[in-house]
Amino acid sequence: MMKLKRLCQAMLLALGAATFAAQALAADEAPANLVQEKYTKYEFRIPMRDGVKLMTVVYVPKDSSKTYPFLIVRSPYGSGSFAGAENHYGVDFYPSSLGPGKEFQEAGYIFVNQDVRGRYMSEGKWQEATPHQNPDKKPGEGIESQDMYDTVEWLLKNIGGNNGKVGIWGISYPGFYTSASIIDSHPAIKAASPQAPVTNLYKGDDSYHNGAFMLAANFDFYASFTEQKNPTPEPRGWRSFDYGTPDGYRFFLKQLSLGNILAQMSPEQRELLMPTIQHDTYDAFWQSRDISRHLRNISAAVLTVGGLFDAEDVAGPFYTYQSIRANRPANAKAPYNGLVIGPWVHGGWAGADGKSLGLVQFGSKTSEYYRKNILFPFFEQHLKGVQGKALPEVHAFETGTNVWREYASWPPKQAKQVSLYLQADGKLSWQQPAAGAAFDEYIADPKKPVPFINYPATGAPREYMVSDQRFASQRPDVLSYMTDVLEDDVTVAGPVQPQLFVSTTGTDADFVVKLIDVYPDDYPDTPQRRKRGEDIPVPETAMGGYQQLVRGEPFRGKFRNSFEKPEAFVPGEVSKLQFALPDVNHTFRRGHRIMVQIQSSWFPLVDLNPQKFMHIPSAKPEDFVKATQRVYHAPGQYSALVLPVLQRANPTQHQP
Numbered sequence: 001m002m003k004l005k006r007l008c009q010a011m012l013l014a015l016g017a018a019t020f021a022a023q024a025l026a027a028d029e030a031p032a033n034l035v036q037e038k039y040t041k042y043e044f045r046i047p048m049r050d051g052v053k054l055m056t057v058v059y060v061p062k063d064s065s066k067t068y069p070f071l072i073v074r075s076p077y078g079s080g081s082f083a084g085a086e087n088h089y090g091v092d093f094y095p096s097s098l099g100p101g102k103e104f105q106e107a108g109y110i111f112v113n114q115d116v117r118g119r120y121m122s123e124g125k126w127q128e129a130t131p132h133q134n135p136d137k138k139p140g141e142g143i144e145s146q147d148m149y150d151t152v153e154w155l156l157k158n159i160g161g162n163n164g165k166v167g168i169w170g171i172s173y174p175g176f177y178t179s180a181s182i183i184d185s186h187p188a189i190k191a192a193s194p195q196a197p198v199t200n201l202y203k204g205d206d207s208y209h210n211g212a213f214m215l216a217a218n219f220d221f222y223a224s225f226t227e228q229k230n231p232t233p234e235p236r237g238w239r240s241f242d243y244g245t246p247d248g249y250r251f252f253l254k255q256l257s258l259g260n261i262l263a264q265m266s267p268e269q270r271e272l273l274m275p276t277i278q279h280d281t282y283d284a285f286w287q288s289r290d291i292s293r294h295l296r297n298i299s300a301a302v303l304t305v306g307g308l309f310d311a312e313d314v315a316g317p318f319y320t321y322q323s324i325r326a327n328r329p330a331n332a333k334a335p336y337n338g339l340v341i342g343p344w345v346h347g348g349w350a351g352a353d354g355k356s357l358g359l360v361q362f363g364s365k366t367s368e369y370y371r372k373n374i375l376f377p378f379f380e381q382h383l384k385g386v387q388g389k390a391l392p393e394v395h396a397f398e399t400g401t402n403v404w405r406e407y408a409s410w411p412p413k414q415a416k417q418v419s420l421y422l423q424a425d426g427k428l429s430w431q432q433p434a435a436g437a438a439f440d441e442y443i444a445d446p447k448k449p450v451p452f453i454n455y456p457a458t459g460a461p462r463e464y465m466v467s468d469q470r471f472a473s474q475r476p477d478v479l480s481y482m483t484d485v486l487e488d489d490v491t492v493a494g495p496v497q498p499q500l501f502v503s504t505t506g507t508d509a510d511f512v513v514k515l516i517d518v519y520p521d522d523y524p525d526t527p528q529r530r531k532r533g534e535d536i537p538v539p540e541t542a543m544g545g546y547q548q549l550v551r552g553e554p555f556r557g558k559f560r561n562s563f564e565k566p567e568a569f570v571p572g573e574v575s576k577l578q579f580a581l582p583d584v585n586h587t588f589r590r591g592h593r594i595m596v597q598i599q600s601s602w603f604p605l606v607d608l609n610p611q612k613f614m615h616i617p618s619a620k621p622e623d624f625v626k627a628t629q630r631v632y633h634a635p636g637q638y639s640a641l642v643l644p645v646l647q648r649a650n651p652t653q654h655q656p
Contacts, residue, residue, distance in 0.1 A: 035105070036094040038062055043091055046114075046154045048124075048147055052140060055079060055089070055121035055231065056151065058159060059098055059111040067163035069190075069383035070155055071099055072112040073170050074148065074177040076225075078120045078233075079113035086236040089121055100169055100193075100350060101371040107380065110162055114151060116177060117142050121231040128272070129176060129201055129289035132183065148181035152188055165383045168300075169193040171347045172313060176291060179320055184297050191382035193375065195305040196313040196346055197320050202286035202563070204315025207276050210579050211556035211563055212510055213616075215261075215607040216248055217312060220459040222273035223265060241269075247456035252604040253449070256621045277617050282563035292319040296327035301336040301382045303375065303391075307344030308399065309357055309465035314582045317341065321410065336382075339410050340374055341585060342366050342397045345462040358463040359541055360548060363402035370395075398491065399550075400517070400587030411494030411583065415644035419499075420483075420594065422631065422639045428481040428596055438634035442477045442600075444509065446608045446624040449601035450478060460605055469516050469547040469597060478599040479631060482518060490588045494644030496551060496581040500598070501637035503575065504557070506611035506627035507568040511577060512602045514552035515641065516595035517588055521545050547595060553581040554606045558613055568613035574632060596641060600629050 040060050045053035057079045061068055073079075081093040098104070098111040117140070118126025125140035132143060152166050166189045170178045175197030182192045201207040207218060223241035228234075243251045255261040258277060262270055279285040287293075302324055306317025321339040328334045342349055343362045354367030374395055380386040392406040422440075423433045453464050454471035473480045498513045521544045558566035560577050569575060588594050601608060610616065610623040633639050 035059065035096065035098055038105075039094075039098065039111070041091045041094060043089065044154075044158075045121075046151055048142060048150045050142070052117060052124040052142065053122070054117065054124070054147065054151065055115040056155075057089075057113045058155075060159065060161060061108045061110070063108065064161055066108075067161055068108050068110045069163050069165040069167060069379075070112055070152075070159075071104065071109040071167045071169065071379065071383075072114065072148075072151070073174050074114045074116050074144075074168070074181065075170065075174040076116050076119040076126065077173070079115050080120070080233065080236075087233070088236070089233050100375060103372060103376040104379070107376075109167075109383075110159060112151075112155065116144070117147065118230055119228060121233060123230055126228070128275070129198055129291065130180060131288040132180060132291060132294040134288070144177055144180035145183045145185060148177075148189075149186045152186040156188060163384075164188055165190045167191040167193075167379050167383045169195065169379075170197075171195040171350060173198055175313070175316070179291050179295065182298050182300050182302065183294055185300060187299065189300045191301045191303070191379055193303045193305060193378065194317075194320055195349070196307065196310055197291075197304070197316045198313055199292050199316035199319040200286075200290045201276070202282050203290075204319075204582060205313045208280075209554055209606070211280070211282075211559035211566070212554040212609075213258075213277065213280065213607040214460075214605065215252065216458075216604045217460040218273065218276065219252075219261065219265075222276075223269045225272065226268050227271050241265075241458075243458050245456075246458065248458040248604050249451050249456070251458070253447075256447070256608065256624060257619050258607060258617045259619070260621065280615065280617060281559075281566060292323040295320065295323040298324060298328070299335060301338075301378070303336075303338045303340065303378045305340045305342075305349060305370075305375070307346060307348055308341055308397070308583075308585060309344060309348075309462070310346045311460050311462050311465055312346045318410070318583050325409070336391070336393075338378070338391055338393055338395070340370060340395045341410075341583070342370055342395075343399050345465065348462075357466050359468070359543065359546070360399075360466045361402075362397070362399065366397055366404075369404070396493070396585050398493075398585050398587055400491075400589055401489070405585075411644055412646060414647045415493045416647055417642050418645045419638075419640040419642050420596070422481050422596065422633045424633065426479075426481050428483045428594060432638055433633050435635060438637070439503075439630040439632045440479050441628055441630040442479060443626055444477055444600035444611065444629050445626045446601060446610060448477075449603035449608060450475060450512075450599045452602045452605040464549070464605070466548050466550075468541065469514065469549055469595075470545070472514075472597060472599070473547060473595075475599075477601075478597055480595060480597050482595045483593050485520075486588055486590055486592055486594070489590050490594065491586070491646040492550075492588070492643050493583075493585050493646045495583050496644075497642040498555075498577065498579060498581070498640075499642060500577045500639045501574055501632040501634075502557070502577060502639075503572055503630045503632070504569050504611070504627050505571050506625065507571065507613035508609055509557045509569065509611055509627060509629055510554055510600050510602075510606070510609040511557060511629070512552060512554045512597075512599045512606070513581065513641070514597040514599075515550045515581065515584070516597060517548040517550050517586065518593040518595050519543060519546040519548065520591045550586050551581045551584045552602070553579070554602055555579045556609065566613070574637060598631055600627075
């Protein structure tokens with residue numbers, strides 16, 4: 001069991017691996033043979049319309065006294081079952097659990113896991129975020145909605161004991177396949193739940209955020225996620241990259257340039273990563289892979305799920321929900337389109353109890369509440385006709401107050417746009433600054449970048465999404481602005497929009513904006529007691545004055561006017577930057593303060609900007625130079641964050 005847990009933890013570093021965490025969680029709660037006792041396993045190679053065969057694993061309840069709906073996951077991570085630390089195919093190997101929660105396994109579904117094209121035991125050619133429209137489709141490549149249609153048609157005809165209804169779900173990349181599968185879908189598909197769905201890889205999901213490449217996470221992922229010669233059961237486990245050091249900051253800084261960093265990988269490891277780096281603008285490569293452009297003609301009920309602290313696909317759930325909402329018919333017969341956002345990391349609702357993240361506490365088992373009270377009733381209603389309370393359109397967990405809220409849409413209509421202005425002397429205020437000091441400045445040195453965490457680690461530790469920012473506020477290359485102590489709660493619900501006036505002595509620059517909740521100095525610590533005879537432990541982090549990251553986001557300055565056509569800065573000339581941080585749902589409590597930090601590196605979470613206008617993947621170490629950055633707060637150049645502040649009109653709230 002411990003080997004399985006360790007393997008699942010390693011897999012969580014990859015996109016979509018939260019499915020494996022769900023299996024590990026349920027394995028702790030049920031006997032290992034429970035699936036085999038109640039289900040019969042089959043493996044099929046289902047033919048698609050072009051002749052490509054997809055490996056499909058089916059688990060049918062042994063109780064044949066009633067019929068069951070299908071619940072399908074389509075994945076690039078393998079549909080085999082774990083035996084010890086290895087993933088195996090074959091009808092003799094059973095997983096420890098099935099479905100997105102133990103409720104589903106106990107209630108009875110026909111569970112279906114499928115390898116998508118070009119992955120593991122399926123034939124065909126795998127594509128990054130398969131384009132929905134591809135006039136230049138090569139042999140072996142497919143369209144996900146067509147593959148899903150053909151799969152459903154085959155299952156309905158060949159698997160007995162089904163009730164004629166189909167549900168789909170998946171986390172991360174399987175979430176993408178869920179979204180892509182419901183466009184012009186088979187009429188039997190009645191319900192779908194895309195969870196942390198990869199949606200627009202360039203705009204806020206895994207690859208780029210506002211033109212800045214997400215270095216640490218992508219390097220770590222693609223070092224293990226490589227091209228396959230199919231069909232193959234390999235690899236049987238997740239392969240971790242050997243950094244030669246526990247310190248990713250040190251590893252990447254030693255190489256400095258993307259060219260040198262990529263040279264540390266094998267040709268096999270670079271094969272799928274290279275196109276994502278070379279396409280550093282929002283060109284046709286990325287535009288064709290934005291599935292949100294095509295989320296129309298959807299007849300299934302949809303429940304999109306996302307985590308407020310998802311380090312990989314924080315934007316995808318909002319894109320998905322809003323695109324479906326914009327394209328659905330405006331009548332009472334329109335299919336349900338719901339959104340759930342909770343205080344979770346990537347897939348955390350499936351593989352953890354959701355009580356905390358790092359040192360931040362949420363006061364209840366939020367994941368358990370979601371699985372029992374939202375997800376399970378959704379599928380039971382639409383696939384089995386089980387009657388129950390009608391689900392609201394939006395379930396949103398509000399951090400800070402730690403309560404579930406229900407809304408008719410997202411962002412809530414009660415939220416009003418309010419500007420929070422940067423002031424002189426590091427102050428932050430709801431009023432425009434008076435005449436006075438015109439700007440603040442700092443020297444950004446890409447050879448001494450600001451780290452995104454204050455401890456050594458490789459990859460992108462998920463705790464960073466709420467980590468203490470006191471280490472950063474002490475650096476001379478980080479500007480910090482803070483309000484007075486709040487006299488009332490301030491709830492921010494929706495996207496945060498920085499509007500900055502900046503200049504640089506270089507011709508390109510990154511600006512990272514962080515929204516931070518500063519705890520009171522007398523905030524209570526979690527009691528820690530040491531037994532007599534124990535050695536002195538490492539000091540606990542004092543929660544008084546804790547600077548909790550609520551949301552942070554980089555912006556690559558050359559894209560200030562267009563992500564398709566970058567433009568150089570004119571040294572010393574003031575430019576306006578406007579962009580959005582992914583949605584938040586957080587209450588800054590009375591007695592706390594709001595802080596904003598601005599810096600020009602966030603390393604190695606984000607790749608380094610040489611601060612010269614150029615194609616950054618081609619930069620040499622000598623291209624990385626210092627620059628002086630200025631942020632203005634003068635009349636006519638008021639830098640601010642525009643916050644969607646909630647004006648409450650008695651919203652429904654639940655204390656789980």
